[in-house]
Structures are given as C-alpha cells and as structure tokens.
Amino acid sequence: MLGVDLIIPDVSYLVERSDRVRGILITHGHEDHIGALPHILPQLNVPVFAPKLAHGLIAVKLHENRATRGISAQPIEPGVDYQLVIHTGDFKIDHTPVDGHTIDLNTLAHYGNEGVLLLCSDSTYAEIPGYTASEQILGGALDRAIGDAPGRVMVATFASLISRVQQVIDAAASHNRKVAIVGRSMADNVSMAAEMGYLDLPPDTLVSLNEIRGYSPERTVLITTGSQGEPTSALVRIANKDHRDVSVMEGDTVVISATPIPGNELLVSRTIDNLLRQGARVLYDRIALVHVHGHASQEELKMMLSLTRPRYFVPVHGEYRHLMAHAKLAWDMGLAESGIFVLEDGDVLELSEDGGRVVESVSAGPIFIDGPVTRDVRSEVLRERKALARDGVVVLVVSVDGQTGQPASPTKVLASGFMDDSETDDLFPRLSVLIDDLVKDRQEFAEEPERVKNLVREAAGRFLQTEARRRPTIVTVLLES
Amino acid sequence: MLGVDLIIPDVSYLVERSDRVRGILITHGHEDHIGALPHILPQLNVPVFAPKLAHGLIAVKLHENRATRGISAQPIEPGVDYQLVIHTGDFKIDHTPVDGHTIDLNTLAHYGNEGVLLLCSDSTYAEIPGYTASEQILGGALDRAIGDAPGRVMVATFASLISRVQQVIDAAASHNRKVAIVGRSMADNVSMAAEMGYLDLPPDTLVSLNEIRGYSPERTVLITTGSQGEPTSALVRIANKDHRDVSVMEGDTVVISATPIPGNELLVSRTIDNLLRQGARVLYDRIALVHVHGHASQEELKMMLSLTRPRYFVPVHGEYRHLMAHAKLAWDMGLAESGIFVLEDGDVLELSEDGGRVVESVSAGPIFIDGPVTRDVRSEVLRERKALARDGVVVLVVSVDGQTGQPASPTKVLASGFMDDSETDDLFPRLSVLIDDLVKDRQEFAEEPERVKNLVREAAGRFLQTEARRRPTIVTVLLES
Numbered sequence: 001m002l003g004v005d006l007i008i009p010d011v012s013y014l015v016e017r018s019d020r021v022r023g024i025l026i027t028h029g030h031e032d033h034i035g036a037l038p039h040i041l042p043q044l045n046v047p048v049f050a051p052k053l054a055h056g057l058i059a060v061k062l063h064e065n066r067a068t069r070g071i072s073a074q075p076i077e078p079g080v081d082y083q084l085v086i087h088t089g090d091f092k093i094d095h096t097p098v099d100g101h102t103i104d105l106n107t108l109a110h111y112g113n114e115g116v117l118l119l120c121s122d123s124t125y126a127e128i129p130g131y132t133a134s135e136q137i138l139g140g141a142l143d144r145a146i147g148d149a150p151g152r153v154m155v156a157t158f159a160s161l162i163s164r165v166q167q168v169i170d171a172a173a174s175h176n177r178k179v180a181i182v183g184r185s186m187a188d189n190v191s192m193a194a195e196m197g198y199l200d201l202p203p204d205t206l207v208s209l210n211e212i213r214g215y216s217p218e219r220t221v222l223i224t225t226g227s228q229g230e231p232t233s234a235l236v237r238i239a240n241k242d243h244r245d246v247s248v249m250e251g252d253t254v255v256i257s258a259t260p261i262p263g264n265e266l267l268v269s270r271t272i273d274n275l276l277r278q279g280a281r282v283l284y285d286r287i288a289l290v291h292v293h294g295h296a297s298q299e300e301l302k303m304m305l306s307l308t309r310p311r312y313f314v315p316v317h318g319e320y321r322h323l324m325a326h327a328k329l330a331w332d333m334g335l336a337e338s339g340i341f342v343l344e345d346g347d348v349l350e351l352s353e354d355g356g357r358v359v360e361s362v363s364a365g366p367i368f369i370d371g372p373v374t375r376d377v378r379s380e381v382l383r384e385r386k387a388l389a390r391d392g393v394v395v396l397v398v399s400v401d402g403q404t405g406q407p408a409s410p411t412k413v414l415a416s417g418f419m420d421d422s423e424t425d426d427l428f429p430r431l432s433v434l435i436d437d438l439v440k441d442r443q444e445f446a447e448e449p450e451r452v453k454n455l456v457r458e459a460a461g462r463f464l465q466t467e468a469r470r471r472p473t474i475v476t477v478l479l480e481s
Numbered sequence: 482m483l484g485v486d487l488i489i490p491d492v493s494y495l496v497e498r499s500d501r502v503r504g505i506l507i508t509h510g511h512e513d514h515i516g517a518l519p520h521i522l523p524q525l526n527v528p529v530f531a532p533k534l535a536h537g538l539i540a541v542k543l544h545e546n547r548a549t550r551g552i553s554a555q556p557i558e559p560g561v562d563y564q565l566v567i568h569t570g571d572f573k574i575d576h577t578p579v580d581g582h583t584i585d586l587n588t589l590a591h592y593g594n595e596g597v598l599l600l601c602s603d604s605t606y607a608e609i610p611g612y613t614a615s616e617q618i619l620g621g622a623l624d625r626a627i628g629d630a631p632g633r634v635m636v637a638t639f640a641s642l643i644s645r646v647q648q649v650i651d652a653a654a655s656h657n658r659k660v661a662i663v664g665r666s667m668a669d670n671v672s673m674a675a676e677m678g679y680l681d682l683p684p685d686t687l688v689s690l691n692e693i694r695g696y697s698p699e700r701t702v703l704i705t706t707g708s709q710g711e712p713t714s715a716l717v718r719i720a721n722k723d724h725r726d727v728s729v730m731e732g733d734t735v736v737i738s739a740t741p742i743p744g745n746e747l748l749v750s751r752t753i754d755n756l757l758r759q760g761a762r763v764l765y766d767r768i769a770l771v772h773v774h775g776h777a778s779q780e781e782l783k784m785m786l787s788l789t790r791p792r793y794f795v796p797v798h799g800e801y802r803h804l805m806a807h808a809k810l811a812w813d814m815g816l817a818e819s820g821i822f823v824l825e826d827g828d829v830l831e832l833s834e835d836g837g838r839v840v841e842s843v844s845a846g847p848i849f850i851d852g853p854v855t856r857d858v859r860s861e862v863l864r865e866r867k868a869l870a871r872d873g874v875v876v877l878v879v880s881v882d883g884q885t886g887q888p889a890s891p892t893k894v895l896a897s898g899f900m901d902d903s904e905t906d907d908l909f910p911r912l913s914v915l916i917d918d919l920v921k922d923r924q925e926f927a928e929e930p931e932r933v934k935n936l937v938r939e940a941a942g943r944f945l946q947t948e949a950r951r952r953p954t955i956v957t958v959l960l961e962s
Contacts, residue, residue, distance in 0.1 A: 003871040003951075127767040266744050273801035286608040287806065320754035325768060371950045373904060381873065384898035389870030390484040392862065393897060397878055397958050409960075416874060416954050417865035423854060469852045470484075473897050477878050479890075481962050 002385040003370055008036035009345070010365035010376065015043050026050035026073070027089025029057030030160045038065035039369060048073035049082075056192045057160050064188070085118035086111065086308055090317065092296040093303060096136040098163040099198075105307060112309040118351065119310035123318035124295040126326035131299050133292045135163060141289040142257070143171040149281075151251030152217035153177075156227040156235045157258055157291075159185040162193045164257055165223060166200065172221040173202040180212040182246055183225035183234035190223075209245055217251060227258035229267025236267075239274035248278040256284040257291050262319075298329060305330055312339045312356050314349065384473065391472040392417025396431075396460055398439060400452075402480040405442065411435040418472045431463055453478050483866045484851055489517035490826070491846035491857065496524050507531035507554065508570025510538030511641045519546035520850060529554035530563075537673045538641050545669070566599035567592065567789055571798065573777045574784060577617040579644040580679075586788060593790040599832065600791035604799035605776040607807035612780050614773040616644060622770040623736070624652040630762075632732030633698035634658075637708040637716045638739055638772075640666040643674045645738055646704055647681065653702040654683040661693040663727055664706035664715035671704075690726055698732060708739035710748025717748075720755035729759040737765040738772050743800075782810055793820045793837050795830065865954065872953040873898025877941055879916060881933075883961040886923065892916040899953045912944055934959050 014021050023046050026034055034054065038061060041048070050058055055075040062068040076082075086108075093103055125132065146153050146168075153172075157164045165186075172179045181187045190206075193199040212220050226235025235254075237243040248254075254275050260268040268284075275282050283290050296304065305313070313335055315326035323342045330340050341349055341356060346364030349356055368375045368382065375382055394415045399408040413428040438459050442452055457474050464470055495502050504527050507515055515535065519542060522529070531539055536556040543549040557563075567589075574584055606613065627634050627649075634653075638645045646667075653660045662668045671687075674680040693701050707716025716735075718724035729735075735756050741749040749765075756763050764771050777785065786794070794816055796807035804823045811821050822830055822837060827845030830837055849856045849863065856863055875896045880889040894909040919940050923933055938955050945951055 001870075003873075262750060263747050265746055269743060269800055269802070276801055276805050282802070284802075319750055320757055321750070321763070321765075324757050373900070375901075379901075381898055381901055385870050385873055388873060388898045389482075389866050392484075392866055392869060393874050393954075393956070395876050395956050395958065397960065399960065399962075408962075412958055412960075414956050414958060416956055417862055417869045419854070420856075420860070420862055473874075475874070475876050475895050475897055477876065477893055477895060477958070479878065479880065479893070479960065481880075481889075 002368075002382050002389070004368040004375075004382070005371070006035065006039070006369040007366045008039050008369060008374075010363050010367045011040050011044050013346075013362040013364065018044055018046060021046045023047040023049050025084070025087070026054050026058065027087065029054035030090065030158065033089075034058050034061060034160075038062060038068045039374075041071050042067045045071075049076050050074070051076050052196065053162060053193065053198050056196045056198070057162075057189060060185075060188045060192050085120065086116055086310065087120040087316070088122050088296075088304060090122050090124070090294055091300075091304070092132045092294060093300045094132075094134045094136075096134045098135045098139065098166055108304070108307045112307050116308045116310040118312045118314065119305065119308050120314045120316045121301060121304055121326065122295055123301075123315040123322040123326035125293060125297045126301060126315065126318065126322045126329060128297040129299075130297050132295065132297045135167070135292060138164075138257075138289065138292050139167045139170070142167050142255070143174060145253070145255055145283055145288070145290070146171045146177065146221060147175045149253040150218065151253065152220045152222065152249060153253045153255060154182075154222040154224055154235070154238070154246075155255045155257055156224045158227060159183065159189050159225050161258075162189065162198055165190060165193070168221065168223055168257075169199070169201065169205060173205045177219050177221045178207045178212055178215050179205050179221045179223060180207055180209045181224075182209060182222050182238075182243075186223060186225045186234075217249060222246065226271065227256050227268075228261055228264045229269075229271040231267070236271050239271045239278070241278070248275060248280050250279055252280040254280045254282045255288075255290050256282065259285045259291050259293065301326060301329055302333060305333055305335070310335075310339075312341065312351055314341050314343060320344075387471075387473050388417060391470045392419075393473045393475060394418055394460065394464065395475045395477070396435060396456060397477045397479065398435060398456060399479045399481055400439060405439075407436045407439050408479075408481045411439075415472070418470065419468060423468075427464075427467060430467075431460060434459060434463055449478055449480075483863050483870070485849040485856075485863070486852065487516065487520070487850040488847045489520050489850060489855075491844050491848045492521050492525050494827075494843040494845065499525055499527060502527045504528040504530050506565070506568070507535050507539065508568065510535035511571065511639065514570075515539050515542055515641075519543060519549045520855075522552050523548045526552075530557050531555070532557050533677065534643060534674065534679050537677045537679070538643075538670060541666075541669045541673050566601065567597055567791065568601040568797070569603050569777075569785060571603050571605070571775055572781075572785070573613045573775060574781045575613075575615045575617075577615045579616045579620065579647055589785070589788045593788050597789045597791040599793045599795065600786065600789050601795045601797045602782060602785055602807065603776055604782075604796040604803040604807035606774060606778045607782060607796065607799065607803050607810060609778040610780075611778050613776065613778045616648070616773060619645075619738075619770065619773050620648045620651070623648050623738070624655060626734070626736055626764055626769070626771070627652045627658065627702060628656045630734040631699065632734065633701045633703065633730060634734045634736060635663075635703040635705055635716070635719070635727075636736045636738055637705045639708060640664065640670050640706050642739075643670065643679055646671060646674070649702065649704055649738075650680070650682065650686060654686045658686075658700050658702045659688045659693055659696050660686050660702045660704060661688055661690045662705075663690060663703050663719075663724075667704060667706045667715075698730060703727065707752065708737050708749075709742055709745045710750075710752040712748070717752050720752045720759070722759070729756060729761045731760055733761040735761045735763045736769075736771050737763065740766045740772050740774065779810060782807060783814060786811055786814055786816070791816075791820075793822065793832055795822050795824060801825075868952075868954050869898060872951045873900075874954045874956060875899055875941065875945065876956045876958070877912075877916060877937060878958045878960065879920060879937060880960045880962055881920060886920075888917045888920050889960075889962045892920075896953070899951065900949060904949075908945075908948060911948075912941060915940060915944055930959055930961075 050073045052075045055073050058073045062071055155168045169179055181190050194201055224234040226233030238246050272282050272284055285291050313330050315323040327340050327342050346362045347358050348360045350359045397412040401408045411432040413432050435456055453476050457476050460474050531554045533556045536554050539554045543552055636649045650660055662671050675682055705715040707714030719727050753763050753765055766772050794811050796804040808821050808823050827842045828839050829841045831840045878893040882889045892913040894912050916937055934957050938957050941955050
C-alpha cells in the first residue's frame with residue numbers, strides 16, 4: 001500500500017548503542033521472524049544466533065539480497081549454554097511433531113525449579129480455549145486428500161514451513177506421485193533444507209517442473225507459494241491465468257494448507273474464488289482439515305507458565321488484545337499483577353530486586369521500505385500519497401509578466417486522478433479565469449511570489465471544493481516571463 | 482479506498498428496460514440489502530416492496546438523502562399474494578426468535594407440495610456444518626454481561642439490527658439500567674422502530690445522551706454504532722478519544738455484538754486494541770458469546786431445499802466459494818446438476834419447460850460512488866489514483882521559445898508523494914538539465930508539440946526509473962513563449 005514494499009521495526013535505538021548489543025536471537029525461520037534481517041543487518045552489524053534450520057532459511061534470505069551477501073548467522077547447537085531469559089518464540093506443545101523432536105518440557109521444568117526471572121511467551125492464540133492440534137493429525141488428512149484426488153494436486157503453504165513440505169512429499173510418495181516445486185522462495189528453501197538434512201526426500205520423488213509434465217496428472221503433486229493470496233505469488237498467478245508454466249486443468253485439486261493471517265482474508269478469498277471459477281476443486285481451512293495452527297492455545301500457555309514459574313511475565317507476539325488475554329490467563333493462575341507487563345513496541349522494562357517498571361519508551365517503528373529508501377510514520381511523502389489516492393492532483397501553471405505582475409498567458413490547468421476529462425471540460429476553464437482574475441488584482445507578485453502562490457492554491461482549493469466537492473492535492477507553478 | 486464512498490450494483494440494464502421492471506423486492510432492512518436504494522431509485526423509479534420493518538428502515542435512509550426525499554417504499558403485509566419464485570433473503574431457522582415470529586415452515590412446505598419452479602437461497606454460511614444458534618441464547622448472554630459489569634456498558638451493533646437493540650434494552654431494564662443511543666443512524670432507526678411498534682421500550686428506560694450523564698455509570702448502558710470498526714462511527718471515535726460526547730471511563734465494559742464482515746477484520750481489531758489501551762474491558766466474538774450469526778448453516782440450508790423441493794436452484798448471497806459450497810449441498814441431496822446454476826453478477830438465466838440455461842451476461846457492476854459522481858471498473862480516474870498512491874506525481878514545466886524551439890528557461894520540476902525533498906535535491910536539477918538538453922536537440926517543436934511532450938515524458942520516466950527506482954505519474958506542461 002502507498003508504494004510500501006515491507007514494514008520493519010525501527011532499530012535506531014539499538015544502532016546507537018550497538019556496542020552494547022550482544023546479538024540478535026532468532027527463534028525460528030518463519031518470514032515474520034526473519035524477514036527484516038536483510039534490512040537491519042547492514043545497519044546493526046551484530047551476531048545473529050539461530051537454530052540450525054532457521055540458520056539455513058536466513059542464509060537463503062541474506063543471499064537473495066545484495067546488501068547482505070556475505071553476512072551470516074551463527075547456528076545454535078542444542079545443549080550449548082547461553083545465559084538469557086526464557087523466550088518461547090512461536091510454540092505449541094506437540095507431542096507428535098513431524099520431525100519427531102518433541103518440546104523439551106523437562107528442561108523447562110528444571111529451569112522453573114532453579115528460578116526464572118522473566119518469561120516472554122507467545123500470545124497469538126491466547127484467546128483460544130483448550131489445546132492446539134498436533135501436526136500429526138494433518139499428516140493423515142493431507143495423505144487422504146492427495147490419495148483421493150482424481151487428478152493433479154497443488155498444495156500451497158508458507159515457503160518457510162519445511163515440516164509441512166515434508167508432510168506433502170511423504171503423502172505424495174505414499175501414493176506414488178511425483179512432486180515439483182513452484183515459486184522461487186519455496187524452491188530455494190526446499191533445496192537448502194534437503195541439503196541440510198531437514199527434508200527427507202524419498203528417492204525419485206522430487207522432479208523439476210519441466211520433468212513433471214511427462215507424468216499424467218493423477219501421478220503428480222505441485223507445492224507452491226501463495227497460501228496468503230500474495231499478489232505476485234505462484235498460486236495467485238495460476239488463479240489469475242497469469243503463470244508462465246502452470247495453468248489450472250480439469251480435475252485439479254488445490255489444497256490451501258494455511259489459515260489467512262489477519263488482513264489477508266480478502267486476498268485469500270479472491271484466490272479461492274478464481275481457482276473455483278477455473279473448475280478446480282479447492283480444499284481450504286473452512287471446509288477441510290488442511291492446516292493446524294503453530295501457536296499454543298490457552299491450556300498450553302498455562303502449562304508453560306506453570307512449568308517455568310517466572311517471577312516476571314511479558315506476553316509477546318500478537319495484537320494488543322492477545323497480550324491482554326494472555327496477561328489475564330497469567331493473572332488467573334495467581335501471578336501477581338505487579339509482575340505482569342503488557343508492553344507496547346519500544347517500551348523499556350527495567351527489572352530489579354525491588355520489582356519491575358517501564359522506565360521509558362523509545363522509538364521502535366514501524367519503518368516502511370519504500371523502494372530503495374526507508375520512511376517512518378511521520379513521512380510527508382506517505383501522507384501526500386494518501387491524499388493523492390483519495391482525490392488526485394490538479395496542477396496550475398500561472399505565467400506572470402515580471403515587469404507588470406499581470407498574467408502573461410491564461411493559467412493552464414492539468415490533472416491526474418481527479419475527475420474524468422468530460423467532467424472538467426467546463427470546470428477547468430472557469431478555474432483558469434478565476435486564477436487569472438486573482439493574479440490581475442494582486443500587485444505584490446514581484447516582492448512576494450510565495451504569497452501569491454499560496455493565494456492561488458487556496459482559491460483553487462475553495463473553488464474545487466465548492467464546485468466538485470473534492471479536495472485534490474494542488475501543485476502550483478508560478479512562471480515569470 | 483481511492484476516494485470511493487460506496488460500491489453499488491450497475492442497474493443500467495434495468496434502467497433501459499424500466500417499463501418491464503415490475504419492482505424491487507427488499508427482503509429485509511440490513512445495510513447490505515437497502516444501502517444502494519438512495520442511488521438506484523433516482524434512476525430506476527419502480528415500486529419497492531418491503532416487509533414493514535424494512536419499510537421503516539428504508540424510509541429513514543431515503544429521508545436522509547436529498548435525492549430520494551419523497552420517494553417511498555410499499556410495505557408488504559403478510560398473507561397478501563404475490564406470484565414470484567422463492568427467494569429466502571438472509572435467513573436462519575430460529576425456533577425462538579426475539580420478536581416471537583417464527584419462520585413459517587408450513588407455508589414453505591405447502592409451496593413445496595404445489596411445485597416450486599426456482600429457489601434462490603442464502604449461501605453465506607454454506608461452508609458451516611450443523612445449525613446456527615438461536616437469538617435466544619444471546620439474550621441470556623447479554624443479560625449476564627450487563628448484569629456482571631461493574632460500571633457502564635457500551636454495546637456496539639449494526640444500526641439496522643433492531644432485534645439486537647431490543648435484547649440490549651431488555652437486559653438493561655432487567656438490571657435497572659438506563660439506556661442512551663450514540664450515533665445518528667442508530668438513533669434514527671431506534672425512533673422509527675419504536676414508533677412503528679417494533680421496539681418494545683420499558684417505561685423510563687431510554688433516555689437522551691445528555692440525561693444519562695446524571696446517572697452513576699453502573700446504572701447505564703450505551704448502544705452505539707461501530708461494530709465493524711467503521712472509521713467515522715461512534716465507537717471508533719470513542720476508541721480514538723475523538724468523540725464529542727463520550728470517552729472511555731475506568732470500569733467501562735464494551736460489548737462488540739457482531740462478527741467482523743470479511744475485509745473489516747483489521748478495523749475491528751484496531752478498535753478493540755484502542756479500547757483496551759484506554760482501560761476498558763472488551764467482550765468480542767473470539768472471547769465471549771456476544772453475537773450469533775444471522776445466516777443458515779448447512780443443516781438449515783438442506784431443510785430449506787427439502788421443504789421447497791425446487792425444480793431449479795440458484796444459490797445466492799455470498800462469495801463464489803459460498804455459492805459453490807451451497808451448490809454442492811444441493812447436488813449431494815440429489816438435485817440434478819442440470820437444475821443447479823451458480824451464477825456470476827449479470828448472468829441472465831432463462832428457464833423453460835425444457836430446462837434452464839444462461840443465455841447472456843449483462844453489465845451489472847460494480848459502480849463506485851466517487852463523491853458527487855459514479856464510476857465503473859474501466860474508470861481512468863481510479864486507475865490514475867492507484868498509480869498516484871503507489872509512486873506519487875512529478876510535474877515538469879518546459880518553457881520553449883516559439884520562434885527557435887529552444888528552451889526559454891530551465892525546466893521546472895515539482896513533485897507530490899514522490900520522494901522527500903532531501904532525496905530529490907540532487908535528482909531534480911539533473912532531470913531538469915536532461916530535459917533541456919533533450920528539447921535543445923529537437924527542432925520539431927513548432928510542428929509537433931505533442932511529440933516533444935511524449936519524448937519528454939518518456940525520458941523523464943526512464944531517468945526516474947533508473948535513478949530512483951520509481952515510476953511516478955508524470956505530468957508534462959509545455960509552455961511556448
């Protein structure tokens with residue numbers, strides 16, 4: 001929106017104190033956790049610590065970006081000691097995860113016994129009662145969906161959700177189907193994960209997009225990006241009949257293995273509709289089991305609080321209402337209100353023997369990536385674009401004789417995004433006459449051109465507001481001849 | 482978005498054939514069913530038939546609008562015969578509705594026995610298994626929410642959802658609280674509904690916003706608009722500390738008695754967050770029973786199909802995927818595929834003894850209400866605003882000597898929404914020189930000014946794309962002196 005490509009946090013506070021920043025800790029490699037790194041690391045050159053798979057996903061991302069080629073993260077090995085508070089990252093308590101590595105509850109309990117100063121815990125699903133389902137349930141569901149499909153299957157998911165890709169490949173292999181990857185970010189991540197041993201590829205299952213054309217549809221599965229309806233993603237281009245290599249065929253089944261992130265609902269909905277219009281069968285979260293959430297629900301959040309027994313608690317990750325819901329859970333479990341801190345971005349929390357308090361609030365974003373430059377919320381340029389989007393622009397070119405201060409030629413009026421030409425045929429000549437009359441009556445042009453310019457802008461604004469009920473941006477050019 | 486106030490259907494096909502249009506049938510008075518009437522009726526002056534309460538809501542709406550003051554709808558009385566196909570409108574099968582008027586299943590069954598040509602049925606919840614809950618459940622929940630609240634309660638809902646207003650008033654009265662209405666559309670509808678006898682007001686319960694200040698907070702309830710996070714609504718202004726009469730107080734409970742309509746999720750979420758930040762307790766659909774849906778789920782849809790036994794079936798109301806899901810339900814129940822029609826807006830369905838078929842597709846919208854005028858999807862103005870929103874505008878004023886074709890003064894470059902002044906300090910003078918050099922080399926100005934103008938625009942576009950990686954709208958003014 002408004003030409004903005006990405007929104008990242010403002011790290012200027014950290015950059016100014018970079019000698020005291022010990023590192024950036026990445027809990028896992030999903031896009032909302034690593035996406036800002038290519039923009040932050042060139043300013044804040046500190047160590048990045050990440051688990052091994054996240055390390056691989058970060059490496060792919062940094063390599064894609066010219067500014068960060070050569071910069072690298074440091075993989076964290078399990079069992080190595082770092083002295084930090086407990087931060088859950090995104091978590092759920094899954095006793096049967098895809099990769100078999102279950103959550104280490106015992107170590108959490110051990111820390112709880114030793115005494116935890118601060119717990120920062122995932123709040124995204126703090127509104128949801130009960131437990132989040134295991135990834136295992138989904139494996140069976142995907143297997144059935146692919147097994148039952150009469151023709152080709154396309155599965156869309158997040159490019160960084162390697163465990164889901166594994167599940168799709170397993171299901172494809174079990175039904176003797178070949179798999180090809182569509183979408184560059186997905187292909188890059190899959191090769192990285194395979195190389196690092198995080199993807200277990202059954203022999204001869206993964207083939208190129210070109211090779212898979214040689215197989216009949218019911219022997220094939222495509223894995224694509226676009227599960228959030230991202231406008232330039234593979235699935236959306238397929239849905240819009242705009243993809244170079246893939247188009248919907250009679251008998252296709254499309255599985256959207258994700259839930260819309262808040263704000264993406266309409267994009268996802270439009271993508272589903274366009275796939276249906278082309279005759280595909282579409283399985284999505286409202287009508288089929290095609291995704292389970294990656295965040296802990298209330299009972300798991302309570303379990304985490306209960307195991308770690310923190311002295312202080314900061315709910316993190318989620319909208320303000322999620323943080324409040326998580327704080328309420330902690331309070332209901334008996335944590336003292338004075339130990340629970342619902343923070344806004346930039347709040348500085350100071351913990352001491354006597355207690356904790358928010359001591360200041362520093363600037364922490366958002367920062368808008370606007371093509372090659374960055375902007376913050378005070379940006380005049382973004383405000384101008386907002387105004388242009390609403391009412392367009394009207395350009396007035398006023399020529400004045402430098403000697404007499406009188407109009408040298410009639411004022412020219414041009415516009416973009418304002419109204420149709422047919423609607424301004426009558427309006428603009430009248431505006432031109434109005435401005436010429438205004439300039440004629442003013443004698444101060446030679447001394448105060450800025451003043452005349454402002455008078456012209458104001459008069460034009462009033463005229464267009466009265467006559468056309470709009471408030472376009474008005475660009476005034478005064479030319480002296 | 483893009484200055485558009487409302488989106489309505491294109492009725493030009495009907496306007497051209499208005500002598501054959503027997504009327505507009507309004508099933509009920511919710512905004513998405515009556516909101517376009519003030520814009521359509523001035524063009525398409527045909528009878529409007531509506532049930533009595535909808536008739537009242539339409540009257541309020543038409544009266545608000547200058548163009549339709551004086552135009553009126555005709556109330557439909559139950560039991561009067563009209564010869565039409567069956568159209569459900571928005572429906573659910575609620576055996577215990579707020580007003581006590583249950584759905585007349587027996588009449589539907591009677592028509593089913595006589596033979597129904599066509600059923601058009603609500604598809605909004607065709608993805609949802611089971612039955613939709615009764616409004617009665619909600620009455621109890623609202624009663625408890627209001628009874629348990631330690632201070633003032635604000636309930637936000639749709640201005641046209643009169644039965645919900647009744648439930649809130651009943652709950653307030655049962656806890657001996659006074660009620661005031663905030664928001665003009667809500668206030669207008671409440672007085673209309675009370676006058677027509679559709680709201681049963683316990684004596685001395687409803688007071689003015691001014692009077693209610695005289696009561697202590699725990700004796701009061703406010704009913705407001707803004708349940709969809711609409712930017713200019715009462716609740717959003719209260720959440721933004723921007724309402725003239727009402728601000729959040731310590732101890733307030735806000736009940737958002739609605740579910741976000743797809744597309745409004747972020748607006749609603751932001752409103753909840755802002756209310757929480759001000760210290761209000763907020764009850765909303767994710768964490769409390771504060772709303773039940775007004776649309777039939779799958780079992781009710783099947784019941785409707787089963788009772789009416791239509792020869793032809795057209796799923797209506799919903800996104801394309803809802804229509805497809807509803808069509809699949811009908812097909813699963815044994816309706817012949819040749820009798821089920823999933824239509825797009827504008828499709829013309831012709832039914833005859835031999836069968837039905839889509840014979841043509843006419844223009845049916847959307848039409849954008851852009852201040853005082855209307856535009857359609859081909860509108861150049863909206864396309865221009867989209868471009869302006871993304872990259873802003875750069876204005877070039879080129880002065881050329883009419884005799885020699887040479888630049889008379891350096892090209893002026895101005896911009897809005899393009900880049901910050903500091904970012905163009907170096908860029909624009911270089912662009913100016915580039916354009917002057919270009920004009921200097923061209924001799925054809927006198928004969929072909931349009932050609933020079935195009936050359937200037939193209940050169941500037943290439944320059945800005947290369948140097949600033951942006952593609953602003955370029956407005957070129959050629960002045961001959």
